[in-house]
Amino acid sequence: MEKKGYLRQLSSVDEVLQLPAVQVLVESYPRSVVVEAVRTIIDEIRQTILSASDAAELGELSLEPEHLVPLVSELVERSMSPQLRRVINATGVVIHTNLGRSILNAAAVEAIAEVAKSYSNLEFDLKKGERGSRHMHIEDLICTITGAEAGMVVNNNAGAVLLALSAVAEGKEVIASRGELVEIGGSFRIPDVMRQSGAALREVGTTNKTYIADYEENITADTMLLLKVHTSNFKVLGFTAEASLEEMVALAKEREIFVMHDLGSGVLIDLGKFGITYEPTVQDSVRAGVDIITFSGDKLLGGPQGGIIIGNRDLISRMKKHPLARALRVDKMTLAGLEATLRFYLDPDRAVKEIPTLSMIIASQSDLEDKAKSLAAKLKEESGNYSIEVEKDISMVGGGALPVEKLPTWVVVVTSTEFSAAELERKLRIFSPPIVVRIKEDKILLDVRTILPEDFDDIAQAFASIR
Numbered sequence: 001m002e003k004k005g006y007l008r009q010l011s012s013v014d015e016v017l018q019l020p021a022v023q024v025l026v027e028s029y030p031r032s033v034v035v036e037a038v039r040t041i042i043d044e045i046r047q048t049i050l051s052a053s054d055a056a057e058l059g060e061l062s063l064e065p066e067h068l069v070p071l072v073s074e075l076v077e078r079s080m081s082p083q084l085r086r087v088i089n090a091t092g093v094v095i096h097t098n099l100g101r102s103i104l105n106a107a108a109v110e111a112i113a114e115v116a117k118s119y120s121n122l123e124f125d126l127k128k129g130e131r132g133s134r135h136m137h138i139e140d141l142i143c144t145i146t147g148a149e150a151g152m153v154v155n156n157n158a159g160a161v162l163l164a165l166s167a168v169a170e171g172k173e174v175i176a177s178r179g180e181l182v183e184i185g186g187s188f189r190i191p192d193v194m195r196q197s198g199a200a201l202r203e204v205g206t207t208n209k210t211y212i213a214d215y216e217e218n219i220t221a222d223t224m225l226l227l228k229v230h231t232s233n234f235k236v237l238g239f240t241a242e243a244s245l246e247e248m249v250a251l252a253k254e255r256e257i258f259v260m261h262d263l264g265s266g267v268l269i270d271l272g273k274f275g276i277t278y279e280p281t282v283q284d285s286v287r288a289g290v291d292i293i294t295f296s297g298d299k300l301l302g303g304p305q306g307g308i309i310i311g312n313r314d315l316i317s318r319m320k321k322h323p324l325a326r327a328l329r330v331d332k333m334t335l336a337g338l339e340a341t342l343r344f345y346l347d348p349d350r351a352v353k354e355i356p357t358l359s360m361i362i363a364s365q366s367d368l369e370d371k372a373k374s375l376a377a378k379l380k381e382e383s384g385n386y387s388i389e390v391e392k393d394i395s396m397v398g399g400g401a402l403p404v405e406k407l408p409t410w411v412v413v414v415t416s417t418e419f420s421a422a423e424l425e426r427k428l429r430i431f432s433p434p435i436v437v438r439i440k441e442d443k444i445l446l447d448v449r450t451i452l453p454e455d456f457d458d459i460a461q462a463f464a465s466i467r
């Protein structure tokens with residue numbers, strides 16, 4: 001085989017760079033990126049030549065510099081397009097941690113853009129004309145909605161738990177039930193966070209049953225906190241017992257210590273009236289008299305990533321002054337998005353309409369059925385090689401919330417005569433924009449619960465162009 005001949009014919013990086021079409025690329029993209037792309041493409045062809053096993057393979061190669069242009073151009077565009085980008089969530093999992101958890105309401109997005117592109121009063125008290133605190137903007141709002149005395153926001157709920165434990169219980173003991181030593185994923189484990197905070201964990205009770213007496217018998221002179229952790233991503237069923245918040249608060253008061261509740265999701269509206277299983281609300285914990293309550297901003301609350309801490313004013317002010325508060329501090333964009341989201345909660349009927357996470361969870365069967373039918377009709381119009389049907393199925397809330405809740409939903413079921421479900425799933429996943437779907441019994445399911453109206457055209461295009 002004439003490999004040497006082929007290698008000799010291969011253009012040099014400079015030759016390719018001189019081509020007018022490549023010069024056009026250099027005008028719109030950083031030169032270094034174009035040079036790197038040219039080098040990569042030439043390298044790939046060289047590797048193809050070196051590893052070719054017969055002459056026919058080599059014969060198919062086109063080595064004219066002009067033929068490299070589309071390859072270079074595609075690579076440049078690929079490496080210059082955002083890595084973090086919009087994805088169509090057709091999984092039906094509303095709070096999909098891998099897909100960015102909650103999507104934001106329009107008011108939050110607008111508020112974020114506003115403070116992002118202009119200066120703001122982030123830490124400036126406009127009334128007094130002096131330095132202010134970034135906590136001041138939404139503390140009142142959080143307290144109005146939850147009934148708490150004080151509050152602050154940090155980077156996320158894991159940070160909220162770490163800060164609360166560090167500021168309140170460092171060097172002291174914290175009592176927690178063995179049934180609540182949870183792992184949330186991404187290596188957030190209660191015993192590990194406890195160690196990190198410098199507090200000593202005292203486990204009490206058993207995996208399935210812990211009584212108030214278990215806490216009581218283990219209180220020592222070193223005990224600072226009774227910790228309750230919401231088992232947000234699993235359920236213990238059968239023979240179970242746990243101490244109620246009221247019992248824990250009464251015990252803590254008597255012994256002059258505090259109760260902390262890591263709620264995880266932090267639902268602010270009882271979704272029971274929409275047929276969703278009761279999930280402990282933030283207001284329930286406040287009413288029970290819990291001293292420190294922590295929850296996420298981007299789970300059931302439906303806002304941006306954040307960790308909200310509310311409760312006893314003295315304890316919250318200790319946290320605000322702790323060095324970790326600075327390390328975990330929330331940025332202005334989060335505050336803007338969270339404030340706009342929280343404002344909807346002043347009117348719960350409005351909140352369930354405007355906050356996408358909530359409206360997706362409580363979406364009615366008839367709305368989902370209509371949505372599935374209209375997506376199916378659109379897909380049938382645009383693409384011929386698929387069998388497209390509409391069926392009932394089940395979606396999950398996700399995001400470590402309501403782990404056993406089965407939300408009845410409607411899905412568009414797609415099968416192809418050409419591709420297996422796994423192949424189709426992959427093609428949709430690498431489409432632009434990527435479409436993430438469910439596979440069930442070798443069929444592709446598009447769960448319309450999490451599909452946005454503006455996604456319809458892209459999905460139709462994907463099916464039309466996948467061959």
Ligand SMILES: *Cc1c(COP(=O)(O)O)cnc(C)c1O
Nearest residue numbers: 156157158184232264265296400
């Ligand atoms: C989700 C969760 C956390 C972590 O919250 P992030 O906002 O993801 O940091 C902590 N505790 C519980 C109980 C949770 O459910």
